[in-house]
């Protein structure tokens with residue numbers, strides 16, 4: 001903290017107390033060079049994160065909304081609440097750490113989709129089909145096929161592929177009704 005009298009950077013705190021309303025700490029400092037005294041205030045940076053929706057409308061970042069959407073997609077799937085909550089906390093931190101105060105809703109949606117793809121194909125299919133609101137199931141299947149091709153190297157014919165096929169069967173059954 002630069003001394004306002006001599007611009008020295010060295011000072012010591014001689015007194016520290018909560019300021020009015022308890023939202024900041026008032027510190028009395030003494031410059032080590034010129035011995036002048038000055039006051040600093042320290043407060044939590046109020047950083048509200050806004051979500052930019054389609055059409056440019058902004059609304060506050062609402063973690064409970066994202067969690068609710070994920071819980072719905074993960075219904076009856078072996079995914080703990082902890083996994084969902086940790087993911088949303090990480091998501092919020094990643095956005096804040098890059099210094100942005102706004103984030104496109106589409107970025108949040110894509111990050112959720114990628115996460116679900118990683119952890120559970122059924123949840124992924126449910127979320128992606130609602131979120132991307134595909135015109136028909138074929139469009140969705142095409143995209144999913146491309147994605148599987150991309151990931152094909154890693155997936156091979158393991159458990160993951162099986163559950164994806166299962167998820168596709170579910171969504172086909174759903175559209176028949």
Ligand SMILES: [Zn+2]
Nearest residue numbers: 003006031034
């Ligand atoms: Zn000074």
